[in-house]
Amino acid sequence: MCASEARIHDARTLLVEGVYRVGARIDFDLNKTHQNALRNGVPLILELQIEVLRDRHWLWGDVVAQLHQRFQLHYHTLSRRYLVDNFSSGVQFSFPKLDEALQYIGNLYDLPLIDANLLEPEEKYWVRMRANLDVESLPTPVRVWAYLGDEWSLESDWYQWPLQR
Numbered sequence: 001m002c003a004s005e006a007r008i009h010d011a012r013t014l015l016v017e018g019v020y021r022v023g024a025r026i027d028f029d030l031n032k033t034h035q036n037a038l039r040n041g042v043p044l045i046l047e048l049q050i051e052v053l054r055d056r057h058w059l060w061g062d063v064v065a066q067l068h069q070r071f072q073l074h075y076h077t078l079s080r081r082y083l084v085d086n087f088s089s090g091v092q093f094s095f096p097k098l099d100e101a102l103q104y105i106g107n108l109y110d111l112p113l114i115d116a117n118l119l120e121p122e123e124k125y126w127v128r129m130r131a132n133l134d135v136e137s138l139p140t141p142v143r144v145w146a147y148l149g150d151e152w153s154l155e156s157d158w159y160q161w162p163l164q165r
Helices: 032-039 098-106 140-148
Strands: 005-016 019-029 044-054 062-076 081-086 091-095 107-115 125-133 159-162
Touching: 005 125, 005 159, 019 044, 019 098, 019 125, 032 044, 032 062, 044 107, 062 098, 062 107, 081 098, 091 098, 098 107
Parallel strands: none
Antiparallel strands: 005 019, 019 107, 044 062, 044 125, 062 081, 081 091, 125 159
């Protein structure tokens, strides 16, 4: 069994017309267990969690905003295509290869994060992000196996960077 992992890189924020927007690149490497599940009709929900934290000197950061992006990835046997449902936009995309579907999910571009007016000018802020497989969304029989074994684990570390103001 090969390991699975998610890696975040090239994360950045940009202020556009008073709104901070986030972009990042996430690489998802699904293992054989994930790939076999997809081909056997088990949809996978991949989630991106993004938080804006206010820096505090003596305590951990205070979360001032949270954003969750969720994508359902499933394989359509008749068309032999991978389908991705973007839960935020309600749009579905179709891809001939798994790698292409994962690239779409992992290409976070120009996503509105927080209005600049909600941030205190004298405070320092951080943005952090992580990606994971939502095990709770798996069908019940599969979920049991996911809790018992680590072959279902798919989660990145938190990736953190300063919010440039």
